[in-house]
Amino acid sequence: MFYREAGQYKTTYAADLAIFPIRQDRYGLMLILIVAFVVIPAVGDQFFINTMMIPFLILSLAAIGLNLLTGYTGLLSLGTGAFMGVGAYACYKLETYFPQVNILVWIIASGFVSSAIGLAFGLPSLRIKGFYLAVATLAAQFFLEWCFARVPWLVNYNDSGAIEVPTETLFGVPVTGPTATPVTRYLVVLTIVAAMAWIASNIVHGRIGRMWMAVRDMDIAAQLIGIRLLRAKLLAFAVSSFYIGVAGALMVFMWLGAAEADAFNIDLSFDVLFMIIIGGLGSIVGAFFGAAVIHLLPIALRALPAMLDLTISSKTIDQLTYMITGVLIIVFLIVEPLGLARLWQTVKQKLRVWPFPY
Amino acid sequence: MRKTLLKSAVGALALSLALPVTAAVAADSIYVPLFTYRTGPFAGSGTPIADGMHDYLTMLNERDGGIGGVKLTVDECETGYDTKKGLECYDSVKPKNPVIVNPWSTGITLSLIPKASVDEIPILSMAYGLSASAKGDIFPWVFNPPATYWDGLSEILKYVGGGSIDALKGKTIGYLYFDAGYGREPIPMFQALAKEVGFTLKLYPVAPANMQNQSAQWLDIRRDKPDFLVLYGWGAMNPTAIKEAVKNEFPMDKLVSIWWPNDADAASAGDGAKGFKELNWHGTGTNYPALADIQKLVIDAGKSQTPKDEIGQVLYNRGVYNSVLIAEAIAEAQKIAGKKVVTGEDVRRGLENLNIDAARLKAIGLENFAVPLNTTCADHNSHSATFVQQWDGAKWVKVSDLVGPDTARVEPLIDEAAKAYAEKNAGWPARTEACDNK
Numbered sequence: 001m002f003y004r005e006a007g008q009y010k011t012t013y014a015a016d017l018a019i020f021p022i023r024q025d026r027y028g029l030m031l032i033l034i035v036a037f038v039v040i041p042a043v044g045d046q047f048f049i050n051t052m053m054i055p056f057l058i059l060s061l062a063a064i065g066l067n068l069l070t071g072y073t074g075l076l077s078l079g080t081g082a083f084m085g086v087g088a089y090a091c092y093k094l095e096t097y098f099p100q101v102n103i104l105v106w107i108i109a110s111g112f113v114s115s116a117i118g119l120a121f122g123l124p125s126l127r128i129k130g131f132y133l134a135v136a137t138l139a140a141q142f143f144l145e146w147c148f149a150r151v152p153w154l155v156n157y158n159d160s161g162a163i164e165v166p167t168e169t170l171f172g173v174p175v176t177g178p179t180a181t182p183v184t185r186y187l188v189v190l191t192i193v194a195a196m197a198w199i200a201s202n203i204v205h206g207r208i209g210r211m212w213m214a215v216r217d218m219d220i221a222a223q224l225i226g227i228r229l230l231r232a233k234l235l236a237f238a239v240s241s242f243y244i245g246v247a248g249a250l251m252v253f254m255w256l257g258a259a260e261a262d263a264f265n266i267d268l269s270f271d272v273l274f275m276i277i278i279g280g281l282g283s284i285v286g287a288f289f290g291a292a293v294i295h296l297l298p299i300a301l302r303a304l305p306a307m308l309d310l311t312i313s314s315k316t317i318d319q320l321t322y323m324i325t326g327v328l329i330i331v332f333l334i335v336e337p338l339g340l341a342r343l344w345q346t347v348k349q350k351l352r353v354w355p356f357p358y
Numbered sequence: 359m360r361k362t363l364l365k366s367a368v369g370a371l372a373l374s375l376a377l378p379v380t381a382a383v384a385a386d387s388i389y390v391p392l393f394t395y396r397t398g399p400f401a402g403s404g405t406p407i408a409d410g411m412h413d414y415l416t417m418l419n420e421r422d423g424g425i426g427g428v429k430l431t432v433d434e435c436e437t438g439y440d441t442k443k444g445l446e447c448y449d450s451v452k453p454k455n456p457v458i459v460n461p462w463s464t465g466i467t468l469s470l471i472p473k474a475s476v477d478e479i480p481i482l483s484m485a486y487g488l489s490a491s492a493k494g495d496i497f498p499w500v501f502n503p504p505a506t507y508w509d510g511l512s513e514i515l516k517y518v519g520g521g522s523i524d525a526l527k528g529k530t531i532g533y534l535y536f537d538a539g540y541g542r543e544p545i546p547m548f549q550a551l552a553k554e555v556g557f558t559l560k561l562y563p564v565a566p567a568n569m570q571n572q573s574a575q576w577l578d579i580r581r582d583k584p585d586f587l588v589l590y591g592w593g594a595m596n597p598t599a600i601k602e603a604v605k606n607e608f609p610m611d612k613l614v615s616i617w618w619p620n621d622a623d624a625a626s627a628g629d630g631a632k633g634f635k636e637l638n639w640h641g642t643g644t645n646y647p648a649l650a651d652i653q654k655l656v657i658d659a660g661k662s663q664t665p666k667d668e669i670g671q672v673l674y675n676r677g678v679y680n681s682v683l684i685a686e687a688i689a690e691a692q693k694i695a696g697k698k699v700v701t702g703e704d705v706r707r708g709l710e711n712l713n714i715d716a717a718r719l720k721a722i723g724l725e726n727f728a729v730p731l732n733t734t735c736a737d738h739n740s741h742s743a744t745f746v747q748q749w750d751g752a753k754w755v756k757v758s759d760l761v762g763p764d765t766a767r768v769e770p771l772i773d774e775a776a777k778a779y780a781e782k783n784a785g786w787p788a789r790t791e792a793c794d795n796k
Contacts, residue, residue: 314436315396
């Protein structure tokens with residue numbers, strides 16, 4: 001009723017195979033992009049853009065990256081935080097060696113560094129699976145974190161042991177550093193995230209995505225139908241690490257402004273993993289849902305008491321936030337174990353046939 | 359798929375939540391946000407500090423009606439010692455025109471330093487943060503009085519050397535430290551000194567994730583038998599280190615810490631902790647008129663979360679001292695700017711002109727509470743002398759005279775670090791702020 005596709009005739013195969021075959025979906029996506037690119041920069045205040053939207057987009061990108069590996073290829077990884085760190089440190093090193101090159105070039109380039117490291121740690125994936133692979137990637141997490149803390153070359157021998165972000169410009173407008181306005185940084189992040197989400201969506205709907213899913217569903221069967229496992233798995237590691245690396249570089253350069261090794265600890269890995277589990281394994285939109293639940297929900301909850309004029313101490317608010325977020329996650333997973341993306345699918349289906357469900 | 363329908367719904371919800379918060383502060387008060395952590399692995403250290411900071415400012419509101427007749431709006435934001443949440447706090451308080459921020463975490467401080475001059479909000483990172491920010495001509499908006507970690511290290515070494523670092527020749531000195539920016543910062547100076555003076559330096563790093571598991575480090579300490587052990591710990595690391603020292607029968611009077619361990623950290627190790635030493639620059643206990651006012655007007659009146667026996671502890675009084683600096687800076691700012699409701703820029707000028715001597719301490723009801731402090735435009739730190747206090751099983755006893763820093767060795771390091779910071783962050787703004795020092 002609300003979501004009718006009656007009268008929408010497909011006259012070509014291409015139209016039938018489109019990612020968004022239904023008109024309402026295409027309009028919906030356009031509406032969302034207009035809101036994201038025009039409305040939010042125009043009306044959002046600094047807190048909303050700086051603290052909510054920029055981190056939300058960056059974490060979504062990391063979640064998309066992990067989803068390519070874990071959700072689509074079925075390779076469980078606990079090294080996300082470290083791979084984000086690789087991206088961040090690579091971007092910092094490249095930027096300090098060649099400050100004249102545009103920072104956006106280095107943000108994308110740092111993805112390739114992360115990709116190379118991801119390939120190296122992905123090699124064991126041919127022989128080990130499931131939890132054992134998780135442990136191997138856990139080793140990557142600890143090893144890389146150790147490197148960030150112990151290799152002074154990575155931080156250019158700074159006494160503080162942290163990487164700092166200098167001011168860089170794009171077309172004369174500062175995009176990093178303290179003088180970059182939140183709106184500028186938001187638009188840069190949004191552009192990168194939107195472009196990379198689009199590319200990811202195309203990858204998973206194409207030959208490569210099908211190959212990954214075949215490997216996920218049964219790797220021996222995939223091998224029998226002619227998929228080369230090592231290649232498929234390594235490709236998943238490389239592409240996934242690329243996304244995660246870019247997210248890490250964005251995190252330091254567009255959001256935190258400075259970072260110690262501890263910013264890329266195991267908690268970050270778990271956060272991103274929870275995002276894809278809650279959002280939905282094997283779904284691009286699920287990455288956005290998951291990031292919203294893990295990052296935006298606690299902030300909204302923290303803002304609630306002030307809005308209702310309740311005087312609750314900051315400590316209690318914080319603890320309540322943890323508890324409520326935890327409960328909500330459990331509720332979401334009970335209602336729909338396959339994640340919010342699946343829930344959204346179900347809702348859409350219901351809307352389609354309402355009020356005459358069959 | 360309408361992939362971000364939920365996103366925009368949450369966004370719209372959050373937007374509507376975020377807006378009413380921003381306009382809450384009245385125009386005739388001074389807004390002082392306090393970044394605190396009463397949760398997480400560092401809550402043991404963070405809670406008494408938060409209580410001390412909160413109670414002193416609340417006491418000023420209750421007793422004097424604020425500062426110079428203007429009420430202070432004191433607001434806590436929970437950071438959990440997490441940089442991301444700290445930045446969230448910063449963004450949430452920024453629209454309310456804070457006159458000062460206290461990050462209480464080195465990680466948050468590092469992220470905020472570049473923003474300070476752009477947002478015109480001075481940063482007070484009291485005896486933590488970036489040591490180099492003591493240089494006022496390069497960091498006009500950042501203040502880290504009364505001493506840096508390098509000062510602290512030179513003071514500890516002077517103390518264990520009996521007044522001179524050179525006396526340590528031939529000794530073995532251990533360094534048990536929190537393996538992050540904070541604990542790592544003194545290492546280059548430590549190594550340079552070891553080479554110059556001729557003592558052996560043994561490093562025992564404790565990873566943040568393993569604060570409560572130091573058995574490996576203590577196995578090494580037992581083997582190396584250092585003559586003295588310097589401790590730079592934070593949060594749960596301090597009580598663990600003291601307990602391990604007791605368990606391993608390390609002579610407690612050879613264990614000297616920087617200024618962060620609290621009473622509870624030492625007390626948790628039982629009687630064995632007797633003899634443990636740490637640096638300090640302010641009094642412990644409650645025997646000060648201002649603290650009596652806090653007890654009467656704030657704690658007894660139920661306006662605070664402070665537990666009964668917390669007032670007077672090292673870190674509670676440290677929190678009070680932090681708020682004394684805030685209050686004095688605001689008072690000084692009112693004097694310089696000639697107006698009552700001051701801004702961040704005015705408070706920055708106030709922080710550059712602090713002169714908290716014995717007479718001033720007496721006037722605010724804290725006679726003999728702290729060592730004198732004097733900041734200038736060039737020196738945002740004052741590099742104060744500290745004393746050594748020893749745990750006697752129930753309280754701290756002052757066991758040394760004031761020990762000053764080894765300025766000749768610290769000063770060049772700070773100059774160099776500040777210069778390096780400005781160089782590495784290309785486009786670091788040159789100081790344009792005028793100086794009010796006479």
